[in-house]
Amino acid sequence: MEYRIPPGTEAVEKLEDFIVVNRLAPNTRIPSERDLCEMWGVSRTTLRQAVDTLVGRGVLYRVNGAGVYVSVGKKNRNMVGVDSMVGELRQQGSILAKKIISVRKVEATKQISKKLHVLLGQEVYEYILLRKIDDVPCFLETTYLDCERYPDFEKYYTDKTSMGRILKNVYHRKQISGEEHISVTYASEQEAALLEIIPDSPLFFTSGVVKDEEGVIIMYYKQLIRGDKFKLVSRIESE
Structure with a gap:
């Protein structure tokens, strides 16, 4: 039986890889929710949950009305x-x-x-x-x-x-x-x-x-x- 990674977990991994591969510096804004959903073929709900997870871990942070940014770490x-x-x-x-x-x-x-x-x-x-x-x-x-x-x-x-x-x-x-x-x-x-x-x-x-x-x-x-x-x-x- 083939094991499938849950969409939420996969989205978290994709986000983390995106930051590393693109060498995004702290306080760099990540692409918009719409662009990432189209890039990876995931729903907005799944992507938001992934962002919430990484915000909770201190990897990302939100700025009201300005988007999501790479954190400098806790x-x-x-x-x-x-x-x-x-x-x-x-x-x-x-x-x-x-x-x-x-x-x-x-x-x-x-x-x-x-x-x-x-x-x-x-x-x-x-x-x-x-x-x-x-x-x-x-x-x-x-x-x-x-x-x-x-x-x-x-x-x-x-x-x-x-x-x-x-x-x-x-x-x-x-x-x-x-x-x-x-x-x-x-x-x-x-x-x-x-x-x-x-x-x-x-x-x-x-x-x-x-x-x-x-x-x-x-x-x-x-x-x-x-x-x-x-x-x-x-x-x-x-x-």
Whole structure:
């Protein structure tokens, strides 16, 4: 009996071979859905499933309204150590940039007051940031800091400055340790638009606090991380 490769699996293999044979560089747009269907004689449903599979593996990525592109591959997001992500990505040769979507002073909710160890209703800074890696939006981050402990913080922190350096050099608070929790969520329409993905795409959701050398909580943060661009890694070292 002759074994036949399922159409979906065959389409995935054809796509992977097409990328390799044609030596498509990262961030190169692949041919249109129509052209690939005609080239291989497969249905659009089958091709879309194959693209979805490779997007999930981090081989391809979608840009809303612009097509499907070859990915640079998933990067590591180290879960151990404060600011380790930024340092490791730079070591990997990535170009990092951020954009402050909004900054405002808000009253601490019950959750924020518990995380920051401040009074309920106390004024805190809320920063919403979009972080890009190699010009691709990958992180949507919300950070909260105590206004009383860090007065005039908004005067120092911009798209071009480092939060860690400002805390260290201006407020003499060094980020030493932290606690982080992780789960999986799905992108809302607004989140998807900012991250340039389709709504309901899977995202990693991380939240945690950062502490200084005295164990005092510096900030509380929440991050949405594109699942097609990152894998989360935790390093364990034996004593």
